[in-house]
Amino acid sequence: MPISTTSKPNGTGVKRIFRASINVVSGFKACWINESAFRQEVMLCLVLYPFIFFVNSTSVEKALLFSSLTLVVIVELINSAIESIIDRIGLEHNELSGRAKDMGAAAVMMMGVWLCVLLY
16 A cells, blocks of 8 residues: 555645754754753854864865864764653663763764864
8 A cells, every 4th residue: 555645744845844944943942952061062163163264274174173063063962862862761860871871972072082183
């Protein structure tokens, strides 16, 4: 039996893209309001993005710096999503929940380390 595209909750085509964009904005807003690390990293990016254009480096190096800064924010968004899911499951201490949160934090830290390597 063919799958009907009309049963999709967000619609199809341009309507779906528009609704998906609203979800993206909601995700950024939720992370901004609830995650201080995300706010700090975004503010750091706003300071460092213009700095990229003033350093004496090649275009490839500038692209790497820009990409690394952006990846830090992306990884923080993923880490925040993981933490939200775990907190929804339960706030009591659980070894696996703690491990998942620690791994997400480690991913963000590795991006920060990579950025420091590129800056120096």
